[in-house]
Amino acid sequence: MCEFAKNPFRKDNPDWSGADFAYLNTTGILEFHKTIPGYAPTPLVSLPNIAKELGIKELFVKDESYRFGIKAFKALGAGYAIHRVLQERKEPGIITFCAATDGNHGRAVAWTARRLGHKAVIYMPDNTALARVENIKAEGAVVELVQGTFDDCVEQCARDAEKNHWQAISDTAYEGYMAVPRYIMLGYTTLFRETEAILHREGGPGIDFLFLPAGVGGVAAAGTSYYVKKYANRRPGLICVEPLDCDCFLESVRYGKGLPLPTRGKQESIMAGLNCGIPSPVAWPVIRDGMDLFMAVSDDYARRAMRMYAGAGIVSGESGASGLAGLLALLHTGKTADLRREMGFGHGSRVLLINTEGDTDPQSYRTIVHGE
DSSP: OEEEEEOTTOOSSOOOOSGGGGGGGOOOHHHHHTTSTTOOOOOEEEOHHHHHHHTOSEEEEEEGGGGGGTTBTTHHHHHHHHHHHHHHOOSOSOOEEEEEOSSHHHHHHHHHHHHHTOEEEEEEETTSOHHHHHHHHTTTOEEEEESSOHHHHHHHHHHHHHHHTOEEOOSSOBTTBOHHHHHHHHHHHHHHHTTBTTTBBTTBOSOSEEEEEOSSSHHHHHHHHHHHHHHGGGOOEEEEEEETTSOHHHHHHHHSTTSOOOOOSOSOOSOGGGOOSSOOTTHHHHHHHHOOEEEEEOHHHHHHHHHHHHHTTOOOOTTTTHHHHHHHHHHHOGGGHHHHHHHTOSTTOEEEEEEOBSOSSHHHHHHHHHOO
16 A cells, blocks of 8 residues: 655755755765775665566665665764764763664664764664664663654653763754754765766766655655755656655645644554654755655555565665665556656656665564565
């Protein structure tokens, strides 16, 4: 099952000249990432057999399951944000960084803190898969399990950070807390910079459509800002994908009148990294201005996408497969036929996906992909 809505707020050339958008002009982010030990661009993989099966011209996936050995793209954001925080800090000494997470962001914060000799406390929903909890503990962090959702973890993390004088590294913004989520979003732009001279050139983007996953919206906003700033009205079609059970961006574009709204879903999708109940105030205006289409897909599409990736030699976790899940839903849902024609989506289309994570819950991966 899938739901979708075209974006009535999309602009060919968004006006991002105000102070709230000044951070989008930051440079030197990829250059910073290159200084991190173990840095290497993640693979950009062509998937001709899947493209042929789906009836499109070309299909590419940026495979983030290799990033820094922690099986997810999140260290790009957490690493850059912690770098900026330390740059701006006046007092020496060990810092305790804290974060709320469904798994990958918290592991990235813990990994970065350990690498730099600092401490980390990570807040997770109490129904988080044990493997994701253990991955974070293995990075030397303290894990606090919180009864409730990701949003409850964000609130608890913010309270404890203020009480204990810790530094929160949250990928969602809230009142009085905007700078760090902006740094995190900027960190994710490296993912797209790495494709320059391969897919993306000055003459054009080299793709027709890009599927971007959205939890709180960090990587979706990073991709949107990259393509809008580089190509303006020549940018590819940008498609936001969420779980059907946690569709805050789709809800917002349908009913929010330009403002972000919380999901009405239960936030229980297997795409755990996308189980975030409300758009980040940092990500929302960028996505609102630049995204073309919003989709919410059921878990069955994610399972099918994981198995399809595996057949092509790509290890993709539940959230990592969301982009391919969105592509499958767009191509195989009868009610999207008119939409595909309107968008020019067909046999000549070139599509880019982001595999945001590998098998971060190995047992779940084996069950879904291999039936073990």
